[in-house]
Each structure stands twice: as structure tokens, then as C-alpha cells.
Amino acid sequence: MSNSYPNRVTTAVPGPRSQSAHAARQQHVSASVGSYMPIYIERADGSILTDLDGNEFIDFGCGIGVTSLGHANEAAVGAMREQLEAFTHTLFTVTPYELYTEVARLLGEITPGDFAKKSVLSTTGAEAIENAVKIARSFTRRNGIAVVEHGYHGRTNLTLGMNYKAQPYSTGVGPRAGEIYRVPNSYPFRDGEQDGSVIARKAIKTLEKISGADNLACLVIEPIQGEGGIVVPAPGYLETLQAWCAENGIVVIADEIQTGLGRTGKLFASEHFGFVPDLVVTAKAIGAGIPLSAVTGRADVMDAIPAGGLSGTYSGNPVACAAAIEVLSQLTAPGAMDRTTEIGERLRAGLAQLQEKYPVIGDVRGHGALFGIELVDADGEPNVPAFATVSQAALANGLLVMAGGSDGHVLRLLPQVNISDELIDEALSILDTAFSAL
Structure with a gap:
């Protein structure tokens, strides 16, 4: 070299x-x-x-995975500029626009899983994680959230408690949200030669003891951990957890905020493992630098919250949606x-x-x-x-x-x-x- x-x-x-x-x-x-x-x-x-x-x-940072298609991506900037000249904001929940629906349609096509899907758009990754948890809780009528060691999910009040480490994210700003249960992740460099399914069964045994499966609304997990150190789980880990969740009516939420949208050589990192979550959370790269995030998943789960229960002032901003449509077009190109x-x-x-x-x-x-x-x-x-x-x-x-x-x-x-x-x-x-x- x-x-x-x-x-x-x-x-x-x-x-x-x-x-x-x-x-x-x-x-x-x-x-x-x-x-x-x-x-x-x-x-x-x-x-x-x-x-x-x-x-x-x-x-080699891309704003932590945001500018995946390059800074000042010509086509994405052009799409944003065109939308800026049309309108910048109406709020989809007041006077909707087709751009939001088109982003949702495209996400439904490319996320893992061969089933009917729907999406809700928001602004940041942490906001989308909170939305996903709310959706899962409403659908299951349960409260518990399972997460894994070394995970990172955001800086909002709920996600602070879901993160593995306290410093610098949650030290001194408690109390942290309750009903969050943390179990071992598969970390091959530290685990040695253990099969991923063995680590998963340890995690399952822990969850059954400290929470009980019938108390868990969801498992929130990064298929490959980002902040945790690009930890790639051993084969069998994600698949074993998914099977147990399915048997017990627990919603599986894949945090693909950093690993999704082509970052790993597949549109979603879940695809490396044959992992099919119920809900997929995307953000970062989707808007080419303009804030946008989404929860996409099973239509029946996504419809669990009554009308008006999700969204926010800037959720699914039209300029961000215009950028996202171009980003998704480039990522799905041959x-x-x-x-x-x-x-x-x-x-x-x-x-x-x-x-x-x-x-x-x-x-x-x-x-x-x-x-x-x-x-x-x-x-x-x-x-x-x-x-x-x-x-x-x-x-x-x-x-x-x-x-x-x-x-x-x-x-x-x-x-x-x-x-x-x-x-x-x-x-x-x-x-x-x-x-x-x-």
C-alpha cells in the first residue's frame, strides 16, 4: 500500500x-x-x-450516513430546487400533496417483506423510532420495549433510555423512561465462535425472566450497529429473535436509520441476514441532507393509532419528499x-x-x-x-x-x-x- x-x-x-x-x-x-x-x-x-x-x-463520515449519494448531488438538488419554487410547506395533515404518498409507496416497495405496507413520515430518526414504538404499543396493547447492548436510537426522552450508554446522552437528565429491557447483542469479536442463535437464546431467556413475553410490545434493533461500533451479528442471531417475537406477538422494529438505503450494498442491512422486520425505520440518507424520516411496515400494524395520532408540523416536508424520491430512484437504479x-x-x-x-x-x-x-x-x-x-x-x-x-x-x-x-x-x-x- x-x-x-x-x-x-x-x-x-x-x-x-x-x-x-x-x-x-x-x-x-x-x-x-x-x-x-x-x-x-x-x-x-x-x-x-x-x-x-x-x-x-x-x-468518510457523510454527516453520519446522510450524504450517501455525495454532497450537492446534482439530481437531488435539482428536485429540491424545483419543489422550492412550487411550495415549501402546507402540512400534509392540513392540505396534503402527492409527494408524501409517493415516498410512502416507494418505501413500501423496497423494504423487506412480501406483505401489504404503509408508511408514516416524520423529520428525524429519533422521532421515527418513537413513532414506531407508539405504533407497536397501540397495536399490541402492551408496554415493554426490548433493546440490545451497544445499541443507539436517538436523543429524545424515550430513546435516551433505549441507548446502551448513558454518557454523554442521558447523564443528569433523568428520569429515563421505564419498561425498557436490555439484553445481550451478538458481538462476534467479543463472543468468540459462539453461534448467533446461542446468543439469541440467552437474550430470549433474559427477556422471559425480566419482562415476560406477554408484556413486550416490540423489539427495537439495528441489524448492524452503527454508533455501537459497526457490530455485525453472527448468523442465526436476528433470525432466532425474529422467530421468537413472531411466536409471541411482539412487533419487530428494525432501526435502519444508519444502515439502510444502500449503505451496506443492499437497500437494507436486514437483507444480509434474511431478517424481515414488521416495521422498518429510515432516516439520514433518505433526504439527501434535508430532514426526513419514516416508519414503514405491515399495514395492519401501521393503522393501529387513530387518525391524528401521528405526524408533526414538519413531517413529510414537500422539499424533503422531492429529494427522497430522487434518492430512492438513484438507489434502485440498475x-x-x-x-x-x-x-x-x-x-x-x-x-x-x-x-x-x-x-x-x-x-x-x-x-x-x-x-x-x-x-x-x-x-x-x-x-x-x-x-x-x-x-x-x-x-x-x-x-x-x-x-x-x-x-x-x-x-x-x-x-x-x-x-x-x-x-x-x-x-x-x-x-x-x-x-x-x-
């Missing part, structure tokens, strides 16, 4: 203009709003971010997922070379344009200082990566699902340089 790549960064990071912007931010923006990297962006195009100082960065699969193969091969070279890399895992690099110390334990060193060294050389893992020790890679081979190779070379800094 060559360490030769273009000199995209010409100042210290952060540069003087970013430092000035940060000083203003500290004066006017709540300290509760954190940022991964201290660079302030002026413009973005495709897979490249440009900061106020003219430094360029390959974007060859789109083939390209993302190729990206995954190229990333996996390059990361495997790095793993052979650097003992600090304990595990490499993922699919398509979603990968995690777990960093460990000599005892195999999470190596948080290594993440700090590598991520900062990568940024200094023109590559932005994300943090992941419940301990913040996993390099989370989320490039665009249509990124070029040249930029992948450049990013891998930068990572090589960054790891050498250790």
Missing part, C-alpha cells in the same frame, strides 16, 4: 479561519452541542469537504448496489492489509460502505487513546473518520455509496500514515 497521496491540507488543522469560527461558536453555541472534528466547512462536493481555510478532506458492494470489497481488502501490519487493529468488519476498525491494546481491550491519535492524524492528512463503539475505540468509516476507487485508495493510504503515527 502506497503512502503517496495529494497534499489536500495546507494549514495546521484547524486552520486560522476555523479557529476564529470556533471562538465565535464557543461564545454563542451551547457547550452541550459537541463536534467530532474542529474544522468548519465552507463547501462540499461529491466526497470532498472544503473548510474555511481551503483545506480538503475526503469525507447497478447501484453492485457499485456499493465493489466499494466494500475494496475497503475490506485494504483494511485487511492494515490489520496485518498494525497489531492495534483487533478487528475489521462491515459491508459495502459501512466499516468498523476496532482498536485494541496488548490485552485485547478497547484502545481509546489509539483512536484519538489515528483519527487526528488522518484529519491532518485530509481524511475525516467517525468514532464508534461504546468505548469510543472504533474507527467508523461511512464513505459515499458511490465514491470513486481513487478516493478509496487515497483514504487507505492516509490511514496507513495515520496508524504509523502510533
Whole structure:
């Protein structure tokens, strides 16, 4: 692997203009709003971010999976512009419009499951998760929510209690919502060679003991965990949980906010496992940067709440819907997922070379344009200082990566699902340089 790549960064990071912007931010923006990297962006195009100082960065974050089809995607921007000139807001629950219905129709076509489906649109992923839980509770007339270790579902009051870790999300802002039951996730790097079905049966036994199946409204689970560190469950885990839920009338909710819409080389990560949830939650990539989210699933379940019980002022905004229709068109075009699969193969091969070279890399895992690099110390334990060193060294050389893992020790890679081979190779070379800094 060559360490030769273009000199995209010409100042210290952060540069003087970013430092000035940060000083203003500290004066006017709540300290509760954190940022991964201290660079302030002026413009973005495709897979490249440009900061106020003219430094360029390959974007392996995509705003945590939002700009999957590239920054300033020409067709999506065109669809938004056209809708902006028509109307920007009426509220679908006051005077509806066809765009909302078309997004719902398209989601029904592409989400897993061969059954009649309906959708409800909202604004953020956390809002959609709360809607999904409300729908499940109304349908089952039960209260309990099952979640798994290392999961992340949002920053609203309900989702704070569903998240695995308290810091920084829920510390000091309780009480957290009740009737949430947490069980083991399948984490092959930590579980060893255990079959996924074995871990699932442990989870089921725990749920039957601490909640009781007849008390559970839903199981909410990410098919591949994002914030938790790109944890890909072992075969048999999701399928065993799904079968148990079906036997006991528990609604299965797949949180595909980060993993859905082509991120893993399939339209939904659930498809890698033959996992067919009752409800699928989407957000992030669906609106090409304009806030939009959805719950899509079994029509009888989706109709459980009376008219007026769901939606909000900005739910299914027409500009966001126009963007979503274009995004879904591009993701379902012939060859789109083939390209993302190729990206995954190229990333996996390059990361495997790095793993052979650097003992600090304990595990490499993922699919398509979603990968995690777990960093460990000599005892195999999470190596948080290594993440700090590598991520900062990568940024200094023109590559932005994300943090992941419940301990913040996993390099989370989320490039665009249509990124070029040249930029992948450049990013891998930068990572090589960054790891050498250790």
C-alpha cells in the first residue's frame, strides 16, 4: 500500500479561519452541542469537504450516513430546487400533496417483506423510532420495549433510555423512561465462535425472566450497529429473535436509520441476514441532507393509532419528499448496489492489509460502505487513546473518520455509496500514515 497521496491540507488543522469560527461558536453555541472534528466547512462536493481555510478532506463520515449519494448531488438538488419554487410547506395533515404518498409507496416497495405496507413520515430518526414504538404499543396493547447492548436510537426522552450508554446522552437528565429491557447483542469479536442463535437464546431467556413475553410490545434493533461500533451479528442471531417475537406477538422494529438505503450494498442491512422486520425505520440518507424520516411496515400494524395520532408540523416536508424520491430512484437504479458492494470489497481488502501490519487493529468488519476498525491494546481491550491519535492524524492528512463503539475505540468509516476507487485508495493510504503515527 502506497503512502503517496495529494497534499489536500495546507494549514495546521484547524486552520486560522476555523479557529476564529470556533471562538465565535464557543461564545454563542451551547457547550452541550459537541463536534467530532474542529474544522468548519465552507463547501462540499461529491466526497470532498472544503473548510474555511481551503483545506480538503475526503469525507468518510457523510454527516453520519446522510450524504450517501455525495454532497450537492446534482439530481437531488435539482428536485429540491424545483419543489422550492412550487411550495415549501402546507402540512400534509392540513392540505396534503402527492409527494408524501409517493415516498410512502416507494418505501413500501423496497423494504423487506412480501406483505401489504404503509408508511408514516416524520423529520428525524429519533422521532421515527418513537413513532414506531407508539405504533407497536397501540397495536399490541402492551408496554415493554426490548433493546440490545451497544445499541443507539436517538436523543429524545424515550430513546435516551433505549441507548446502551448513558454518557454523554442521558447523564443528569433523568428520569429515563421505564419498561425498557436490555439484553445481550451478538458481538462476534467479543463472543468468540459462539453461534448467533446461542446468543439469541440467552437474550430470549433474559427477556422471559425480566419482562415476560406477554408484556413486550416490540423489539427495537439495528441489524448492524452503527454508533455501537459497526457490530455485525453472527448468523442465526436476528433470525432466532425474529422467530421468537413472531411466536409471541411482539412487533419487530428494525432501526435502519444508519444502515439502510444502500449503505451496506443492499437497500437494507436486514437483507444480509434474511431478517424481515414488521416495521422498518429510515432516516439520514433518505433526504439527501434535508430532514426526513419514516416508519414503514405491515399495514395492519401501521393503522393501529387513530387518525391524528401521528405526524408533526414538519413531517413529510414537500422539499424533503422531492429529494427522497430522487434518492430512492438513484438507489434502485440498475447497478447501484453492485457499485456499493465493489466499494466494500475494496475497503475490506485494504483494511485487511492494515490489520496485518498494525497489531492495534483487533478487528475489521462491515459491508459495502459501512466499516468498523476496532482498536485494541496488548490485552485485547478497547484502545481509546489509539483512536484519538489515528483519527487526528488522518484529519491532518485530509481524511475525516467517525468514532464508534461504546468505548469510543472504533474507527467508523461511512464513505459515499458511490465514491470513486481513487478516493478509496487515497483514504487507505492516509490511514496507513495515520496508524504509523502510533
